[in-house]
Amino acid sequence: MQVKEWIKNAIKSEENEKYLENGRDFINEDALHKALHENISPSDQEIRRIIAKAKSIKALNIDETAKLLHVNNQNLWNEIFTAALEIKRKVYDNRIVFFAPLYCSNLCVNNCAYCGFRSENKEEKRRILTIPEVKTETRHVLNNGHKRMIMVYGEHPQSDVNYMIETIKAVYSVEEKTPKSGRPTSIRRVNVNAAPLSIGDFKKLKECGIGTYQVFQETYHKETYRKVHPQNTLKGDYNWRLYSLHRAQEAGIDDVAIGALFGLYDWRFEVLGLVAHAANLEKHFGVGPHTVSVPRLTPAIGSQLSTQSKYIVNDNDFKKLVAVLRLALPYPGLIITAREQPAIKREVIKLGCTQTDASTKIGIGAYQECVDNDTKKSEQFTIGDPRSLDDIIKEVAEMGMISSFCTAGYRCGRTGEKIMGMLKHCVEGKFCKLNAVLTYREYLDDYASPETKAIGEKLIEKEIGEIKSQHYFMKNNGKIFNDFMRNYEQIKGGARDIYI
Ligand code: SAM
Numbered sequence: 239m240q241v242k243e244w245i246k247n248a249i250k251s252e253e254n255e256k257y258l259e260n261g262r263d264f265i266n267e268d269a270l271h272k273a274l275h276e277n278i279s280p281s282d283q284e285i286r287r288i289i290a291k292a293k294s295i296k297a298l299n300i301d302e303t304a305k306l307l308h309v310n311n312q313n314l315w316n317e318i319f320t321a322a323l324e325i326k327r328k329v330y331d332n333r334i335v336f337f338a339p340l341y342c343s344n345l346c347v348n349n350c351a352y353c354g355f356r357s358e359n360k361e362e363k364r365r366i367l368t369i370p371e372v373k374t375e376t377r378h379v380l381n382n383g384h385k386r387m388i389m390v391y392g393e394h395p396q397s398d399v400n401y402m403i404e405t406i407k408a409v410y411s412v413e414e415k416t417p418k419s420g421r422p423t424s425i426r427r428v429n430v431n432a433a434p435l436s437i438g439d440f441k442k443l444k445e446c447g448i449g450t451y452q453v454f455q456e457t458y459h460k461e462t463y464r465k466v467h468p469q470n471t472l473k474g475d476y477n478w479r480l481y482s483l484h485r486a487q488e489a490g491i492d493d494v495a496i497g498a499l500f501g502l503y504d505w506r507f508e509v510l511g512l513v514a515h516a517a518n519l520e521k522h523f524g525v526g527p528h529t530v531s532v533p534r535l536t537p538a539i540g541s542q543l544s545t546q547s548k549y550i551v552n553d554n555d556f557k558k559l560v561a562v563l564r565l566a567l568p569y570p571g572l573i574i575t576a577r578e579q580p581a582i583k584r585e586v587i588k589l590g591c592t593q594t595d596a597s598t599k600i601g602i603g604a605y606q607e608c609v610d611n612d613t614k615k616s617e618q619f620t621i622g623d624p625r626s627l628d629d630i631i632k633e634v635a636e637m638g639m640i641s642s643f644c645t646a647g648y649r650c651g652r653t654g655e656k657i658m659g660m661l662k663h664c665v666e667g668k669f670c671k672l673n674a675v676l677t678y679r680e681y682l683d684d685y686a687s688p689e690t691k692a693i694g695e696k697l698i699e700k701e702i703g704e705i706k707s708q709h710y711f712m713k714n715n716g717k718i719f720n721d722f723m724r725n726y727e728q729i730k731g732g733a734r735d736i737y738i
Pocket residue numbers: 352353354390391392393431432433434453454456498499533534535536537538544577618619
């Protein structure tokens with residue numbers, strides 16, 4: 239099919255209509271600006287009341303969030319930062335989930351001003367992975383120790399839903415032997431970050447067994463959206479993107495993920511946009527987003543905007559926005575990526591982030607090739623944290639946090655409304671703690687360097703002690719604890735991929 243013909247048929251605006259209210263979408267810019275304007279000088283007392291509400295694991299509304307965004311006193315910010323970590327601990331315990339991105343193609347029909355993949359960027363070396371190349375990339379990712387992958391695609395007829403399905407199946411089909419113990423392993427959960435699809439295409443993706451579908455709105459501010467996404471491109475359609483995750487839900491994909499690209503417009507407005515987005519998903523489907531991402535604009539080849547935007551967010555404001563999101567939306571996972579430098583990554587992990595990538599390569603085919611200048615030219619932007627998975631696991635262990643490769647929730651049907659219900663009652667976090675320990679055991683035996691293993695052994699011992707001391711696990715004559723320990727001993731003895 240010709241590219242022009244494909245573009246003409248891609249958007250099916252009628253699929254969004256039922257979600258509009260009086261013909262309008264849910265981002266009421268006047269209301270968001272008003273909330274920012276009217277809540278500019280909250281009292282300390284009001285802020286403390288809002289912090290207390292968030293600590294009782296209740297989502298905040300737009301006005302409450304706007305008040306937090308305007309706090310102007312370092313002591314109160316410190317209270318917000320402390321509360322952010324407390325909330326994370328209550329809902330998600332002390333774990334960090336790891337994943338690896340796999341960039342499959344940088345062909346793109348769009349022309350987003352901030353992105354190295356944009357069609358008018360002549361410096362970008364275009365490439366789409368073949369199925370054997372996808373399998374080779376997967377082997378490399380597995381050899382780094384990963385079990386979760388997020389697949390990333392430009393928007394193009396050559397990387398349409400059929401290509402996505404073929405490549406996802408290819409990833410799931412790869413079986414590799416672990417370097418230390420030689421036991422078979424494979425990717426256990428594939429998530430997708432790609433352009434919005436129609437309901438029909440989302441249904442096809444659902445059938446091939448994806449975990450989460452992730453689409454970032456980039457900016458919720460409509461005028462900025464129009465400026466950075468030319469109107470004669472598919473991505474120029476704000477509402478097609480805004481309702482993509484509603485359509486995904488309708489197609490049966492019940493884990494959906496939102497995000498904003500911080501640096502395109504005022505960060506405070508974007509935070510309110512994310513909160514409004516989460517609330518609208520919850521209103522229609524009884525469940526908000528599975529995760530929220532906070533990518534920050536980083537330099538991209540051939541994009542002036544990526545280095546010169548007047549809205550670039552500094553580290554101090556970045557910490558604030560992460561903490562406010564943790565308070566406003568206590569249930570979704572919060573993702574921080576390798577876009578960030580190690581030092582700030584460390585900081586925001588302490589403010590409630592729950593997931594991150596590691597050993598990250600974002601050039602097309604970059605895991606299998608040593609990154610030369612040509613591979614660099616196929617990158618979408620530059621990354622700030624190229625460290626290995628083992629290095630980062632060691633670092634988070636030193637911070638007292640356990641690394642998790644758990645994919646059990648999705649494979650046991652704990653997704654969508656069900657998992658959110660469990661998170662709201664702080665129950666899912668408990669299962670995740672057990673599965674984090676089980677998958678950490680696998681990592682330590684199959685991949686860890688001697689230094690990481692040494693610190694990991696101490697941490698795992700402490701975790702098991704904590705599990706044993708919790709009433710929840712010891713009810714009914716310690717049934718959950720005993721089941722967990724049986725699995726743990728089996729894994730120590732060589733069994734793999736068993737979970738609770
Ligand atoms: N084509 C798909 C889409 O537009 O949704 C996939 C998107 S892209 C491969 C993944 C995300 O990277 C984008 O949604 C955007 O938020 C982010 N991104 C693009 N350019 C960036 C830059 N210069 N710095 C940081 N993140 C960037």
